[in-house]
Amino acid sequence: xxxxxxxxxxxxxRFGGVTATDHVNLAVLKGETHALIGPNGAGKTTLISQLxxxxxxxQGSIVFQGKDITDLPAHQxxxxxxxxxxxxxxxxxxxxxxxNIALAVQANQGHAFRFWANARRDPTLRRSAHEWLxxxxxxxxxxxxxxxxxxxxxxxxxxxxxxATEPSLLLxxxxxxxxxxxxxxxxxxxxxxLRGEKTVLLVEHDMDAVFALADxxxxxxxxxxxxxxxxxxxxxxxxxxxxxxxxxx
Amino acid sequence: xxxxxxxxLLILAIVxxxxxxxxxxxxxxxFTRLVVLxxxxxxxxLILGYGGLVSFGHAAYLGxxxxxVGIPVYHATYGGFDSIASYNGFVHLGIxxxxxxxxxxxxxxxxxxxxxxxxIMITMAFGQMIFYAIVSLETYGGDDxxxxxxxxxxxxxxxxxxLALYGLCYGSLVLVLYLVYRISNSRFGxxxxxxxxxxxxxxxxxxxxxxxxxTAYVISGVICxxxxxxxxxxxxxxxxxxxxxxxSGEIMFMVILGGATYLCGxxxxxxxxxxxxxxxxxxxxxxxxxxxxxLIASVLFLRGGLAGALSNPPWFRKDxxxxxxxxxxxxxSGTATKAPTRADDDV
Numbered sequence: 001x002x003x004x005x006x007x008x009x010x011x012x013x014r015f016g017g018v019t020a021t022d023h024v025n026l027a028v029l030k031g032e033t034h035a036l037i038g039p040n041g042a043g044k045t046t047l048i049s050q051l052x053x054x055x056x057x058x059q060g061s062i063v064f065q066g067k068d069i070t071d072l073p074a075h076q077x078x079x080x081x082x083x084x085x086x087x088x089x090x091x092x093x094x095x096x097x098x099x100n101i102a103l104a105v106q107a108n109q110g111h112a113f114r115f116w117a118n119a120r121r122d123p124t125l126r127r128s129a130h131e132w133l134x135x136x137x138x139x140x141x142x143x144x145x146x147x148x149x150x151x152x153x154x155x156x157x158x159x160x161x162x163x164a165t166e167p168s169l170l171l172x173x174x175x176x177x178x179x180x181x182x183x184x185x186x187x188x189x190x191x192x193x194l195r196g197e198k199t200v201l202l203v204e205h206d207m208d209a210v211f212a213l214a215d216x217x218x219x220x221x222x223x224x225x226x227x228x229x230x231x232x233x234x235x236x237x238x239x240x241x242x243x244x245x246x247x248x249x
Numbered sequence: 250x251x252x253x254x255x256x257x258l259l260i261l262a263i264v265x266x267x268x269x270x271x272x273x274x275x276x277x278x279x280f281t282r283l284v285v286l287x288x289x290x291x292x293x294x295l296i297l298g299y300g301g302l303v304s305f306g307h308a309a310y311l312g313x314x315x316x317x318v319g320i321p322v323y324h325a326t327y328g329g330f331d332s333i334a335s336y337n338g339f340v341h342l343g344i345x346x347x348x349x350x351x352x353x354x355x356x357x358x359x360x361x362x363x364x365x366x367x368x369i370m371i372t373m374a375f376g377q378m379i380f381y382a383i384v385s386l387e388t389y390g391g392d393d394x395x396x397x398x399x400x401x402x403x404x405x406x407x408x409x410x411x412l413a414l415y416g417l418c419y420g421s422l423v424l425v426l427y428l429v430y431r432i433s434n435s436r437f438g439x440x441x442x443x444x445x446x447x448x449x450x451x452x453x454x455x456x457x458x459x460x461x462x463x464t465a466y467v468i469s470g471v472i473c474x475x476x477x478x479x480x481x482x483x484x485x486x487x488x489x490x491x492x493x494x495x496x497s498g499e500i501m502f503m504v505i506l507g508g509a510t511y512l513c514g515x516x517x518x519x520x521x522x523x524x525x526x527x528x529x530x531x532x533x534x535x536x537x538x539x540x541x542x543x544l545i546a547s548v549l550f551l552r553g554g555l556a557g558a559l560s561n562p563p564w565f566r567k568d569x570x571x572x573x574x575x576x577x578x579x580x581x582s583g584t585a586t587k588a589p590t591r592a593d594d595d596v
Contacts, residue, residue, distance in 0.1 A: 052453065078455025090453070092446040103443045107454040112436040112461065119436040165454050 011060035020046040022223035038220035052084040053077035083167035093147040101129040104164035152183030250560035254513035283523040290503040290515030292472035298509030301445030306376030312492030314477020317345035338401030349474025357466035383489040394488025508554025
C-alpha cells in the first residue's frame, strides 16, 4: 500500500497574475482513493488538467510510476496509464453508449489504422465494451445514443470509458457534479466497487461522497495544498476548518 | 435508407444505358457527369461527413486528375517531355493518383493544423493556388484550357464508346461507395468519427487525431483525383475553370444537400443538384435565382439533407425530443422503448 504511484513535485501554474497552482507537492499511493478537496476556485481542475497533460505546468514535475511525464503530449498520458473524467461531461454524444466504450477499448489496443474489418462486429471490442458498460450498470442501454441518456448515466459512461483504457491511475474531476441524490448514490456505489482495485484521485465537492470514499484527503486552498491526511485528520484539522469546512458550514 | 440506396444505384445502372440505346444521348452525357461528380462528392463526404472537416478545395483534385490525362496526351501528340508522354490509361491513372496523394499530403499536413473557419479558408487558398498555377501554364492553354485529343487507352475497353465510359464511371462509383462503407465502419472510420464528435475526449483516451485526419484527407484526395481522371476522359476538354473555388462549393453542396454522414447522401445530392440545374436552365435563362432559393430552402428545412429526410421523414417523424420525454417518464417502470439510433452499419 505504501508505494507511491504518482508524485507531484513543486508544481506551479500561473494565468496572468493568478497563481492557480502554487508549489504543489502531492503523492498518491498505489491502491488508494485519494480525494482532493477545496473551495471554489482553489485550482482543483487546473491541477487535474496538468496531471492529465491537457495543461502544461510552468514549473515543477509530474512523476508517474517512476517516470517523469511532465513534457509528454496529452495523448501519451493515457498510454502511460493515466485516464480522466471531466468536470463537464465529455463523451461522444452522437455515438451509442456501446460505441463510446468500444472506441476507448480500441484506443487501448493500439493504433486504429485498420481500414477494412467492421469494428462493430469485432468480438474483442464488443465483448469488453459490454463488460465495462455492465460494470457501471448501463448494459441495458448499450444501443442508446449518449445524447439520449440522462446526465447521471452520461457521467457513469465517462467513468466506464476511462476504465476501458485500463489506467493505473484514474483521475475523476467532480464525478458527482450536477447530480441528484439518487444519481450520486449510484455513482458512489460504482466508485466504492473500484476501491482496492484501482488507484483513484478524486476531485469532489460532495463531502458525503468524499468521506465515504477517500482513504486520504488533500486540501487545496488558493492553489496551495494546506493539509494531507486521513479523513479523521482532515476533519479535525483546524486550518482546514477555518479555510474550508468552516466557510461551508 | 438502405433500400432507397439500392434502388438509386439500380436506377443509375439502368436508365442512362437505356436512354442511350433509345437515342437520347444527351441524358447519357448528363448522367456520366453526374456519376463522376457523385464520386467526388462521396470522397469529400469521407472527410466532411465522417471527419467533420469542411474542405473548400476539393475541385483542385478534379483538376489535377483531369490534367493527369491531358498533359501526357498533349506531349504524346505534340512531342516533348518523353518521360510522361503517353496515351496509356494506366500511366494517366498512376499520375493522377500519385499527384493527388502528394498534393493532399502536403496541403493536408498544413491545413489540418487549423480548425473550423480557418480550415475552410486554408483549403480554399490551396485550391486557388493550384488554380492560378494552371492558369499560368501557357503550354497547356492557360486560361483557355486544353483539348484532350485522345482518351486514355486501356486494353479491352474503348472509352470513346459512351456506354463503356459510363460503365467505367458507374462501376467506379459502386466501388468507391463500397470502399467508403468499409472504411467508415472500420476501426479507422470510428476513430475519425470520434475525432469529429469530441476531440478532447479522443486525446483523453490516448488518440492523436491528427494522424487519422491526415490519412483520411489523403484517401479522400486520391479518390477525388480519380474522379478527375474520369472527368478528363469524359469532357475531353480541361480548363482551370473546373478547379475554381465555386466548383469546390458545388461538390460541397452536393454532400450537404444529399446528407453528410449518410453513405449515399452525396449521390442523392449530386443527382438532385445536376437534374435541378438542367431542368431549371431549360425553363429560364435566369435559372440561378430559383436554383439558389431552392438550395437555401433545402439547407433551412432539411436537417441531415435529403438522405436524412428520407430515413426520418418529417411527416412521419418520431420526434427525438418527445421520445426522450416519454422515456424519462417510463424509464422507472422499465418499459422505455428504444430510441431510434443509426448505430449498426450505416448505409
